[in-house]
Amino acid sequence: MLRTASLALALFAFWLLLSGHYTVWLVISGLVISILLALAGRKLGFADEEGHPIDRLFSGLIYWPWLAREIVKSSISVTRIILDPKLPISPQLFHTKVSARTSIGVATYANSITLTPGTITVGVDREHDRFLVHALTKAGADDVEAGDMDRRVRRFEGRAE
Structure with missing residues (x-):
């Protein structure tokens, strides 16, 4: 209620x-x-935990500003790559581990990767707990694989593991 x-x-x-x-x-x-x-x-049935995740509001107030900062940093990086006459890209397609357990966590993580310029979540494999991700550069791929965003999404879910 x-x-x-x-x-x-x-x-x-x-x-x-x-x-x-x-x-x-x-x-x-x-x-x-x-x-x-x-x-x-x-x-x-759309006023349930998934449709209206009010219990994630406070953890979101910590996560969303961090995500906004990452989006800005990544946007600047991608802009520099595009404006560079040598266009120094090294496209990568790779799988990355997903620690999120809830639908909200998985969707948040996948969308966070996609919102960050230079990376996009291409596929979600819930059975093996991994995403297929495309990155514009090796550095972008390394950032995703480092797991900082994954850890923050875990905290957003309410799991501090």
């Missing part, structure tokens, strides 16, 4: 943010609609 209430609150906050109109009628209507949508989400 707490997850449903937090979903209703999140939907209402989003509605207030986008609405821009704050008359009594519209605010109450937005609140009622948000509650009804959250209850429908609970009944239809």
